[in-house]
Amino acid sequence: xxxIENLKKFFGKNVIxxxxxxxxxxxxxxxxxxLNGSGKSTFLKIIxxxxxxxxxxxxxxDKDITKLDPEDRNIGYVPQHPAxxxxxxxxxxxxxxxxxxxxxxxxxxxxxxxxxxxxYLEKKTDILSGGYKSRVSLARAxxxxxxxxxxxxxxSDLDLAIKEKLxxxxxxxxKFLNIPVIYVTHDPVEAQIIGDTFSVLIxxxxxxxxSIEEAHQLMRKDL
Amino acid sequence: MKMKNxxxxxLLLIFFVSFLFLIVYxxxxxxxxxxxxGIKKTFSDIYFWLSxxxxxxxxxxxxxxxxxxxxxxxxxYLFYRDTIIYKLSNLMNDLPIAIPHTVAGLALLVAxxxxxxxxxxxxxxxxxxxxxxxxxxxxxxxxxxxxxxSALDKIDKEIIDVARTLGDSPLKVYFRIxxxxxxxxxxxxxVLAFSRSLSEFAAVVMFGGxxxxxxxxxASYVFTKVEEGxxxxxxxxxxxxxxxxxSIVTLLxxxxxxx
Numbered sequence: 001x002x003x004i005e006n007l008k009k010f011f012g013k014n015v016i017x018x019x020x021x022x023x024x025x026x027x028x029x030x031x032x033x034x035l036n037g038s039g040k041s042t043f044l045k046i047i048x049x050x051x052x053x054x055x056x057x058x059x060x061x062d063k064d065i066t067k068l069d070p071e072d073r074n075i076g077y078v079p080q081h082p083a084x085x086x087x088x089x090x091x092x093x094x095x096x097x098x099x100x101x102x103x104x105x106x107x108x109x110x111x112x113x114x115x116x117x118x119x120y121l122e123k124k125t126d127i128l129s130g131g132y133k134s135r136v137s138l139a140r141a142x143x144x145x146x147x148x149x150x151x152x153x154x155x156s157d158l159d160l161a162i163k164e165k166l167x168x169x170x171x172x173x174x175k176f177l178n179i180p181v182i183y184v185t186h187d188p189v190e191a192q193i194i195g196d197t198f199s200v201l202i203x204x205x206x207x208x209x210x211s212i213e214e215a216h217q218l219m220r221k222d223l
Numbered sequence: 224m225k226m227k228n229x230x231x232x233x234l235l236l237i238f239f240v241s242f243l244f245l246i247v248y249x250x251x252x253x254x255x256x257x258x259x260x261g262i263k264k265t266f267s268d269i270y271f272w273l274s275x276x277x278x279x280x281x282x283x284x285x286x287x288x289x290x291x292x293x294x295x296x297x298x299x300y301l302f303y304r305d306t307i308i309y310k311l312s313n314l315m316n317d318l319p320i321a322i323p324h325t326v327a328g329l330a331l332l333v334a335x336x337x338x339x340x341x342x343x344x345x346x347x348x349x350x351x352x353x354x355x356x357x358x359x360x361x362x363x364x365x366x367x368x369x370x371x372x373s374a375l376d377k378i379d380k381e382i383i384d385v386a387r388t389l390g391d392s393p394l395k396v397y398f399r400i401x402x403x404x405x406x407x408x409x410x411x412x413x414v415l416a417f418s419r420s421l422s423e424f425a426a427v428v429m430f431g432g433x434x435x436x437x438x439x440x441x442a443s444y445v446f447t448k449v450e451e452g453x454x455x456x457x458x459x460x461x462x463x464x465x466x467x468x469x470s471i472v473t474l475l476x477x478x479x480x481x482x
Contacts, residue, residue, distance in 0.1 A: 070387035077388040079384060083379060083385050085404075099390075102389060146388075
């Protein structure tokens with residue numbers, strides 16, 4: 001389980017996160033919505049260890065990981081743009097964490113099959129379509145067998161039709177690993193398809209909500 | 224509209240004429256003053272070929288050393304920009320460009336020279352080919368470092384973030400992910416450092432001396448020939464230098480075009 005307690009982050013005098021608390025259970029896909037610039041990406045980067053918080057603690061299965069470097073956290077991270085390693089092939093991208101003795105080849109092979117990536121393994125990443133780049137990015141993060149996975153608007157570059165098709169696939173793969181998932185988006189359709197539970201990040205605070213409509217109302221008020 | 228066009232063309236003409244007169248003409252004047260006797264005398268002078276050999280070897284080693292240190296600087300630039308060591312090294316990077324190169328040469332002489340008042344003292348480095356390499360390195364390294372730093376500014380930071388979450392330490396990310404994507408910048412850095420080393424005179428003469436056959440390089444060979452009144456040999460050696468430097472610059476621009 002992922003547990004976040006009293007997380008605070010300032011950029012200069014601006015409060016980005018103000019005593020944020022959150023719990024995500026194994027296999028739960030928690031969607032976090034929010035307006036542009038609300039601090040969603042910063043929040044994920046803090047959990048991943050890429051940015052240090054000013055206050056607060058982060059626990060994975062009751063182990064405090066707040067002070068750990070990103071490479072020691074075992075958290076998967078899928079950024080907004082796929083950020084594939086351009087000098088490596090699709091296969092080398094997906095199997096990358098195995099170099100650091102993370103994950104297993106068996107799992108990697110399984111994920112390649114589930115995400116229909118077999119025909120592309122030996123190809124360079126620049127010839128892939130946006131949808132396939134996103135699949136590779138997800139597979140690469142999951143192969144490391146992370147204890148938590150964070151996805152930062154991973155499909156925002158894609159057309160709606162491709163996005164809807166991919167979301168089902170993503171959900172199936174994410175559920176397969178049985179780990180806590182945080183999925184950040186500002187697209188209500190995307191949120192509805194993939195999410196189990198929903199939250200909104202407004203004025204530095206996370207609010208639990210019951211429906212996408214509620215998220216909309218809260219965000220409209222914040223404008 | 225006609226007035227606007229006239230102004231535009233007039234400005235272009237001024238630029239073109241200034242460029243021709245101040246840059247192209249001096250270089251061209253060396254070519255038109257080449258004479259057969261000068262070429263024959265220079266090419267049969269063993270010290271010319273030894274200075275050419277010294278120049279190439281010293282400039283290559285200086286560029287290589289510059290590249291290695293610039294790679295180290297790039298690592299600090301990417302991961303440790305908030306540290307005092309980085310800030311200090313960044314400040315010092317520009318110093319060799321800003322100070323007169325005679326001063327740079329003297330600084331090296333005092334630090335690593337034969338006299339005992341230097342920082343390290345009696346090293347015996349001065350007036351050796353090693354001193355030539357160090358002098359060239361001193362003035363060319365900042366160009367290599369700047370070339371790598373500007374390429375690092377353009378790299379997608381997300382790939383670094385992702386690699387960290389996949390278990391890479393900063394050092395591993397740098398060597399496995401960052402450097403393989405900086406091939407062009409690494410090439411530019413070494414070529415820039417090499418061509419800068421090739422053209423260095425003041426620092427080399429101050430620290431390495433101008434000993435024919437030992438520490439003399441092409442730039443100091445030209446100087447010596449002018450001093451000896453052998454202008455035709457100095458011109459031949461200068462044209463040789465220009466062709467060499469121009470070939471390097473062309474190589475760099477061709478490679479950039481391919482990329």
